[in-house]
Amino acid sequence: MLETQTFDMNAYRKQKDKLEYEAMVRNPETAYLVSDEVFDKQIDELGWSVKDIATMGGMYMDRAAYNIKQSVRDWFRELLELLFQSAALVIDTIRTFFFDCACHLRPDCICNIGL
Secondary structure, eight states, X not given: OHHHHHHHHHHHHHHHHHHHHXXXXXXXXXXXXXXXXXXXXXXXXXXXXXXXXXXXXXXXXXXXXXXXXXXXXXXXXXXXXXXXXXXXXXXXXXXXXXXXXXXXXXXXXXXXXXX
């Protein structure tokens, strides 16, 4: 049961990441954050005036901020997945222990036959 839940979570994460990437690429204002080609193209289109150099610096800062945000988001996602897997393991262990104890308390338990 845990494997299928984890697999579904991984598929959902991949689908979410893909949709988020596609949405960012479609928007011309944010495409340079996720696509190296678009970023390089926008940098090449800028000239070398003082205003353009300031714009380039801003683009580099925006991209760095976006990458840090993605790293923090990925770290929290991994932490939550670890907590999910830990909770699932604890629940499965308790369920197994409870079933084992409940089985031995019943008079018609297979373990009690012949005693």
